[in-house]
Amino acid sequence: MNFLGPTELAPQRAVTTGPSTSPISFQKAVVKNLIYKEADRIANIQKLIGLQGMDDLAIKFTFPGAIRVRYPFPEGSRGPRSHVEWAEFDLTIEKAVVDFMITDEATIRGKNQLQARMSMRRAAEAIGYQKEYNMVRVLEEHVSTSTPDMSVAAADYWNNWDSADRAISDDITAGVAAILHNSNIAVEDIQNISLICPARVYPAFMTSIQIENIVTSLKAHLGRAFGINIVPSKNVYIDRKSTETEKGPLGSKAGHDTNCFALLLVNGPGTAMHGVYTGGAVPLSERERIQGVGYNYTVTQYFGTGVVPESLDAVNVDTSNTYRVYKIESVVE
Secondary structure (H helix, E strand, C coil): CCCCCCCCCCCCCCCCCCCCCCHHHHHHHHHHHHHHHHHHHHCHHHHHEEEEEECCCEEEEEEEEECCCCCCCCCCCCCCCCCCEEEEEEEECEEEEEEEEEEHHHHHCCCHHHHHHHHHHHHHHHHHHHHHHHHHHHHHHCECCCCCCCEEECCCCCCCCCCCHHHHHHHHHHHHHHHHHHCCCCHHHHHHEEEEEEHHHHHHHHCEEEECCEEEEHHHHHHHHHCCEEEEECCCECCCCCCHHHHCCCCCCCCCCCCECEEEEECEEEEEEEEEECCCCCCCEEEEEECCCEEEEEEEEEEEEEECCCCCCCCCCCCCCECCEEEEECCCC
């Protein structure tokens, strides 16, 4: 993404945006919007679940866990009110902050716009990966591990794509069957399922294989059979480093090639929602002059993810977990 044009961060250049908008306010809004947009592109898992704008740090509401229907019902009769069991949903968002500086030395060299573009890209990557990590972790933590268990080990390591294509297909087929049998989704929703897999094994889905005398890819085969969308991610691993807060969700590279898992989930807000603060009570982009150093930009975003409780008519009676997500463990050797 081309974050900025040649003059968009030049403080001496006036920008006409309306009677009450200063050039500096406009620049801060540009910085925030471009970083937000690129972060959303990087956190591509966001498109698989619901997106909820929020003007508060938390929302809580209840909805019917199940509504019963009486059928057949006698003509002219008025039945008693049904007993409704309510399910609670809580979604809390927390603050993420990134900052970068346009130094005086870069300005003197005439490279301040280049430094701005590269700094904004790194800021967007940091927020984007953290957003995606938040979504993956919440989905993984709410996979049911009671009876029936929706977390199962892979039949074979998926990175052995010379021999594991049938094992991968069998793992995914078992996951689709488990979701369909145990959750409250309709049969038509099977065509609305995605697989979040480690980026390292994504080539296994693109490699040409032969299935029923047809040369195709595993991705194309699964798309035809179940309508499954394959989404690679760098955040589906178990271990994180103790310095994760400072280094970001990817931490150091060591340990990321093992202990990986995959998540099969039903797309849409019925599975989970990702909340983002859209209010205007506080500034989300700020610019500060550091004397003798340069201009420091700080961008803030509040976000969080929550899993929607299952219907009480489903097999699941623990509404803190979901049967719309299926975890396949140990997919990387």
